[in-house]
Amino acid sequence: MRLLDTLTGQFTDANLDETQYAILSHTWDEEGEQTYEELKKIQRRYVGRRRASKSLRATLSSHRPSQRLTLWLNRITALMLDIRSSDNEANIIPLCARLLDPRTPAWHLNSSTLPQELPSKLFRGCIWDDRRLSPKIREACAVARTNGYRYVWIDSCCIDKSSSSELSEAINSMYEWYARADVCYAYLADVPPGVDHQAEDSFFRKSRWFTRGWTLQELIAPRRVEFLSKDWAPVGSKHVLARLVENVTKIDYKALLHLESLDNFSVAQRLSWAANRETTRREDRAYSLLGIFDIHMPTLYGEGDRAFRRLQELIMQRLPDQSLFAWGLLYLDSRFSSNPDLAYTTKILHAKPLPYGQRHLLSGSPDSFKNCEAVSTIRRDATTTLASSSHRSKIEYASTPYGICTQFQMIPLTRDLLLRVIPDAEDVQLKFDAPEDYRWYLAILECEHAERPGDRLGRVCYIPPSDSDVEFVYTGSIVVSSERNYSSWPSHLFPLSPETIEYCRSQTELKTVYIPHPDRRDLLWSLQLQPYTSIKLVLLPETRDALRSQGYSASLSDPDPDHPTTQRLALSNDEHAIAVEFQHVLEDDGEAFTIDAAVEMSVHLRVDSGTGTMDSDRADRPTVSWTDSSVFGWRPRLDFERVMLSALGGAGTVTVDLALDFAGAGSYVLRVEIRSEASRTSSAVELPVGGDQRSEMGRNGERDVPVGEVGTEDEGSVEDVDEMAGVEVREAAVTRDRHCQRA
Template sequence: MRLLDTETGQFVEKDPEGAIYAILSHTWDRDGEQTYEELKKIQRRYDPESNLPPRRLHAGGSDDIILSPPQQDRGGPVPPAPSSQLPSHSASVTARRPTARKRLTEPEVDALLLFFEVHGISDPTPASASNDHNPALGAEYHVTSPQSIWDDPDLSPKIRNACVVARNNGYRYIWIDSCCIDKSSSSELSEAINSMYKWYSLAAVCYAFLADVPPGHDHQAVGSDFRKSRWFTRGWTLQELIAPINVEFLSRDWAPVGSKHALDGLVESVTKIARRALLHLDPLDKFTVAQRLSWAADRETTREEDKAYSLLGIFDINMPTIYGEGDRAFRRLQEQIIQRIPDQSLFAWGMGLPAGSLSPQPSSSASNNPVVLDAVQTLQSLFADSPARFSCGGSVHRIQLLASYNRQLQYTFTPYGIHARFRMIALTPDLLSRVLLPHRTVERALLGDSEGWYLLILMCEHAEHPGYLLGRVCHITPSKHLYPGYIRTVTGRWSREPETAMDLFLLSPESIRPLLPLAEVEVFIPHPDRVDLPSRLRSQPYVAIRLVVLMETRDALRAHGYATELRGPDPGHPATHWLTLSKDEHTIVIKFQHVLKDDGRRFKIEADARMSRTPESSSRLERDRDYVFWWDSMQWSLRPNAPPSQTISLGAPAEGGLAVDLGLDFAGTGVYYVRVEILGAPPAYSEAPVEPSLFVRGSSRGAIEPASG
């Protein structure tokens, strides 16, 4: 481990198991930090034996914190006085000490004058003139130069001040990630990332420097700078807060704010990290995977990969770092977790609180409104694509399982995906209406291939409902590939009740008991799809929506005798497309209109279709118009596998009417391919309300699509 000597300013190699050292936790400056190579360049200017700390002036025996680089050198060395606490006096800016000046000897002056003469440099001002101008200067020439690395103006103030704080508290060595890692070496960087949690845990003290927190404020106050500090929002500082036993918070002028132990309640409320984990009262293994991931849900990293790498120590996992892999790093982390930790809460991520009894009882008026339940499969893996998906995971706890359910978890990696066996309950309309949503009147459940829909029973519970198992909606394809899904309520075109989506359900012991023994189903968790768009692109809000008709669709319609024309949008109608299908006997015009809400995070597309007979046709249509629509919301991050299509009926069968199947496939941010298929005679006319379909974000063959959220 490469440490920085707080007395000499030089690097030293130490075994972290035997060394006593301080460690710095900080947020990196947006303009960059002083690197290993830059600090090495400064270190080469000085003799390691002479780079001792500057002389102290304070009676308390502590060095000054300097918030800007010094312009002059400081006095000779005085060994630091050990202190078990931060300095009692304020560590803010102090008056800079008088500069010590070195006087040249007479031979040195003669040599300097000869140098001037040989190189044609004008003689310096005589000493007498200098003395007349400033009698404080002696007869000899005064030459100012840095005496110590600590006085070098090129040395980063952060490095200097961190060393001052550590030295004043008796620590000879300190580790600072920005300068103690040679990031030009990929092997050293990977070793450091995999060792980071250990290094922080072995440190005698961790100084958490809060660069945006002023001193002397009420840090407990609502909206305080401490609560809003950027340090609490960064991914890497999570393990830097948890791993060390002793954490001391410092304000922006390096003054002490308080320790992790003294501020435990405040830190817990800011970070949502359990106090017993913060203070090492319980080992991290006592907290579920979902709980630990929830601590990182609201944290950010500059590099996408660091969302995973910054969590390695939290799960006691080592794995190679591969910058450039993007969000696949988080997938790899989860694959490592299932091989080491028998905890299915890893799969308890989703939209929020589980449905069923956790949801508040609806009003009587809402309860009387019958709902239609629709099941939607997604292309999202059973693994989450980001720690952000675990924002509600803090309430997911382990459960003591029934003996008939308890079994060893095994995962086998194969070319077809990760082979696993899960306990499942078949998801049927009766189960939905009788057990999962007993407070709703379910008119019907549209489960499609009902044999493929299940509740995956997870070995965990919600903190508010101990003893209730969590069941995750999932769909199993004929090839045994497992995909998560959700149940959505369809309330009808004119209903004011908001539509909802549910991916986690609570199962009471009473509802589980009649279903025992639970079926064990063999499945494969698919490998990542190489054509998936990056998460950042998938989650971008829309500025506009553009529709495209592919050549394959035009050719298929031409085979049925239809000419295809797609127009719009235009300046007068920026949110409208017109699709015209023309044939000898009739013309079909489908008007697509879209509406964007919440800055493009929610949207809806309506399709209003009309069919008209040509003058040559003698037949008349009783029903020449139909209407369907799609909607979606990025807050749910749903990625349908088989995009739901909508069927429009134009005319009655006896009139030669048609049924037309419409679908939308995601092609890119705000771009959708229109699918049109002529089905022939329409179904019998029904007055049932139009039911919306979830907005299409992919194709049944796994086309690219955004994950909302």
């Protein structure tokens, strides 16, 4: 370990077992910190400079007899350490000579400690007067030196970051280095001295130091932490301010003060401490937690959020703790009785898959655990109804080419089950906003919440159909709504009482499932949270080709400056023409939108998408709509909506199905399917996002929804009879429920 000598300002390699040292915890300045190489350049100017011997003699002669005895004992102790660490017997005699020389102070040997007071003349004309030296390094050394520490470690200058191997070693050793330090000085650069730190809006509570990723382990690992204000004045110790620090960080004071081992806190609790903390590099959100879980792993800068995935996989190998899957929101309160929008109306429970990047059982970020400080692990020796039953399973994980194989006790998700776990749910319906062949469950986790002790947590999840015996499991949520409005937040977890688990015993299955490897599309999931400034529809060449094979030409106009929210799709064959006018409206500063599609058909009339117009005042045009919100991520697919068109006297019945695939940055791929009455088969129009698959499903064992099956059960109804170009036309209204409502 490379330490900084607070006397000479030079680096020294130290043996941690024999060296006392102080360590600095701080937030990096926006302008940057003085690096190892920069400090080395300054140090070269002062190598070999001698100390003023008169000052040294004056230091010794000023001590009283009792102090002289202490100095002699210090000398003897330092000598013994030097002899023990010396690898050359010839060095012992000079060391003994220095011991007998009264001009040699104890700290002038290889001691880790210094006397309380040192003469100011001792430091004249040395590195500490150099203006090029960082004030932070100068002051940190001064504080350590004043408190009797000859050595200090500062991450910004004691690590040679040009060496990837040294950086990786430092990152994996960081927790140990802070734990071994005699004292950690936590420098709060934004906290002034002499103010009330306990105040509700105090600078201490709002300090940036509490929001950084690396300072988490720098707070927990050392037994002794001394907080310093921006002028390096003492603020208080971790022990004195324990309750205040607990309130700011949500870290249990027993963990802060080492009254309980970190191993006694669940994985979810420890990850909750890291929620909402920031790091300059995304990878450091994972690397800064290695010591918290006593894990070592190689650092691979450039892997981004995959680092947190690797960390979780290593946690699974070491800890049989299912609270790792207990992230998200737990249903605890009464959503029905507390929400006026849900009163006196039929309530609907929507089971919804989570968007890409959030759908895996392993979370994509520590932020997902921000509400998990009260989630604890149920120990394996706990005595409960489930524990004594055959439903109890051993927690094991196996890495495979398909992903991580494990087993969960799973209860099928039904309305009856939700009526038991949501006490105030009476007049409710359960709706699955997903393909019908998805199987939905509550996976029983071996953990509990402090507000519901004894109740296990049930994780909302689903298993898509698979053509093999490999079943992939993904996460979902339950959103409570009324016929008029969605509630504000989804629920990912529900408490399961021992009585509920016993009631569902006959339905509970022990399922072997796979947590799939991250998908390439998961890397871009952040696009699903970005608000839109505009929306543009895209018609892919594959769509045009498929429609052409049915005898239709297809063209889609671009938005123009006069109509920036409007696009027109023109479909034409030898018998008729179909025109679809798309109009979108952005809401909530681009975080929500509605797209309306008005459809009309004419016989022997071509509609030019570039110059043709439609009678926009006609109220009888069938219109379908899609709405979505980015609050929980833009959905990968806005499902098919159907319009039935019939022309008496020639064209027969024509069915037009329209859907939208998310393509990112406000772009959506338009999917179009046309069927005629004469042939109920449909052409498989493939509309991949990125050009390789039709929908967001279809990888990792998931099955695509066949194009020809979407909405084929609904026949539609005839409502209107009009005249168009001398021909009577019947247009049927939308026959399918608009299940793509705004989340």
